[in-house]
Amino acid sequence: MYVLGIHGTFGRADHDAAAVLIHDDRIVAAAEEERFVRYKHAVGLMPDYAIRYVLREAGISMREVDVIAFPRATWLDFAPRFEAYLWYQFGHAPDIEYVDHHLAHAASAYLISGFDESLVVTADQAGDGICAAVFRAAAGKLTPVETVPFPDSIGLYAAAMTQYLGYRSSHDEYKVMGLAAHGTPYPHQSLMTLDAGLPHLNTALLHREVFHRHPLFHTDQLPMIASDTLPGFPARRLPGASLHAEHANVAATAQAVIETAVHALVERHRQPGDTHLCVAGGVMENSVAVGKLLTHAGFTDIYPAPACGDAGTALGAALVVAAAHGHRPARLENTQLGPAFTESDIDTVLRDCAITSTVTDDPADSAAELLTQGQIVAWFQGRMEYGPRALGARSLLADPSTVAMRERVNRIKRREEFRPFGPSVLAEHVHELFGRTDIRAPFMSFTLPTADRDPIIAATHVDGTSRPQTVPAGPGVYRRLIERFHACTGVPAVLNTSLNSGWEPIIADPAQALAFFFSCPADALVIGSRIITKRDGRR
Template identity: 30%
Template sequence: MSRPTAPDIVGASCLSHDAALAVVRDDEIVYAAHSERFSRQKMDRYLCDGLLDDVEAHVRIPFEIAYYENQNLKRSRELFAGQYRRLLTTPGARSYLARFPLLRGRPVASHGHHFSHACGGYFTSTFRDASIVVIDGIGEWDTLTAWRASDRTIERVLTVRYPHSIGLFYSGFTDRCGFRPNEEEYIMMGLAAFGDDRYVDHIFDDFIADPRPDRLRFRRNLHRGIRDWRTDLTDIENIAASCQSVTERLLREVFQWVRTELPSKNLVYSGGVALNCVFNGMLAREGWFDNIWIMPEPGDAGSSLGAALAQRGEWVQWRGPYLGHDIGRGLNIDGALRSLVKGKVIGVAHGRAEFGPRALGNRSLLSDPRGPGAKEKVNRIKKRELFRPFAPIILEEHAPEYFEMPLQRVPYMQFVAKCRKPEAIPAVCHVDGTSRVQTLNAAQNASVHQLLNAFYQQTRCPLLLNTSLNIKGEPLVNSAEDARRFSELHGIEIF
């Protein structure tokens, strides 16, 4: 490794939701982790001592701090929106960061919310030219932006501002369906597969004034909630399906505009809406772009890394999402294999934790996907809704045999694919015949690949059910102590 030529940069995202810190040194991502994994408070908006201790073990002093948004600009929007309690109770970013001895006295630079998203995607990609799209609930004022990127220069070409927001639209319907907005949108997305989009016309009439991305307008401020919308409708599966359908139409308009107006066919997509894997699969199948890159953590936690990269202004080497806390032990492949072959649900907790919302093999629950009761067994352990889907992790070379792959490689569970053999792997095939696929090769994760390959050699099944090592409402297992506690409470052997 070459000697560092510039100070480390610590990127910080906090005081809103899902706080995180990242450390960048030259062209290397040294560390990135969520605060919730240490505090054990889901979507924790504050930093915590455990996270700071981990950062201190990885960062070189002196270092600089990059903050993920312009707080003064954000406060002007909060004032406009009447969010007086948040405005009065949220501390200033600089004074808040100075509460922590490690961060006190360090130079702090702030970067725009959407610019941090854009840089996080662009500078972790391999693209020298790119069309960048950022879509979320809300930044300071921006809710949707598009950017032209070429040779380190990122130029904004499209802006949609608050209160008009595709992200807030989806969150509003998440709330209307009885789930927690800004947290459980993925649950509504899973529920949508059980319904039909019979209320699309109602939603367009009631909410959409102009769907064109350069003129996008909603008829009401969705930030204030829509629980009063057509209260006579109680079939939430059809409401969810209709919202998903309208969202897909709006997003198609956005990406068709980008394809037409911007020169690059390399797409970088970021922001919380980029976690909608159902639309992502549709987008990939359309073939509008030659390459698509979605950072495994495209949401606000990922903007801790994005802010650091905005400050650095250079590409980093993306070596994978295993950037968090190191549990200090390897994977017991032989023990895990013996239990899986016997039909047991097992946990794996080894190496460094994933950065992002998906468990990708280092903090996972794994199970044989072939048995008729496998899905129900895992759902009982996780104490979650029975309608929610599970994802498969599959040897990359076997993926086309089981799924209609939207892309050759989908290593981060970001794209939904049609299942070719639903009867063979019922535990990982959703009610609509799709799966959120994770392909795996040895370069991504050597030990999990070895386990999966060994399972294939014994069973001729090249995939496993892979879900997060947690129960509903809790963050993923992070430390060895978390793993021990989970095993004792839920009777799951962890390897």
């Protein structure tokens, strides 16, 4: 049975268009539209290219898809346009099942977690009129326990505070999270409070059009917070204005509120004996808040969705439909579900661009040697990752043991100096760096205190925490690279960040990789079996 999960929209202020194809209990392919159209978050688009990719990967046409799953249950005007779109673009419209948005979020974590029983918590700005939801999961079934209706939204609060700090709402919340570690929370704030463990948004402080979900808020052409100055806070920071200590304090306040609200929602429903927690929804992309659930709330294992944002609802909706027909995939720890490119594909691009290169018999060994020489390596191997993180297929890599590397990589990425990086760590060495033996973090989804920061100082934040990706034993080329680097340096990790810069989506294909490499001061590009340096360049 083929189930095609689709998330997207026709011009609405909605984001993260994506497509996922499941065959029985196997996830065949998954991709986000932004990677193909080069438009971050693909706001207002349907995933035309992503759909074509996943069908091509399976070698099928739309006529062979049994069911399409769509993660919105209340878009009453959407169905006729969606069916017309499918006929126009693909020549066929299979049966369509509409799945509740937060159920799709929940499924995108639980149904691929490998857990039998789990508490499941989702939180975002809003979806199908709901801002957060709690489920009890057992034996492959999700039972709703409680929902938080719009507008009492942790995600809306995060977006409003992001915009208040001069950043783009629904895009730059992670910048606020990084800035927060440099500040001290203000003792009082009035925008969000808790009522019996549930978030309550002070709507009197927000622009009234927020409640109509006006699309201009997503382009930051309208202020979400009505006043230029929140009570007890410094004035709103204008985009591009200088950053001062007071702005870090605002960020720290926002982060503290988000953490408190998330933790209260979890604790409201946690029962004695709960050891597993699944989380999803855009709020759960806050890796600091999720990490503190692991370190402070006492769960033995937390499984964040591989794509916590709305791209993940394409996966979740497909999983819900597949589960209804008796199919559930095994635990997912590898998100390389996107397009791959052959050596012939790579050679064609190099030839067309008149780029010279060196062939290596072992890309992992060659890249590790470059890293030990203090070089920064653009790394392009295998299938592209699905989800917001580069996890060893489309990555920018560096030696994590030198502070100077953080500054160099920041220049390459053209990003703010206050933002942290994360390490990819050999799973059996996690205890050396983080003091714990029970950590599984395949998606770089949560932040933890470091036990020994020196080996990963360039990937350690100012507060002594780091956001690791654990890389288990296996035959993968990325695993071999880290093993080789460890053998040469004694450091069981590499600094890993996404292969992109600025507002650009993660690199998808060889031509984009070349354009990125020759537009930045990275030292080498290892793409397939080819090594390109700035000395090579054009013929």
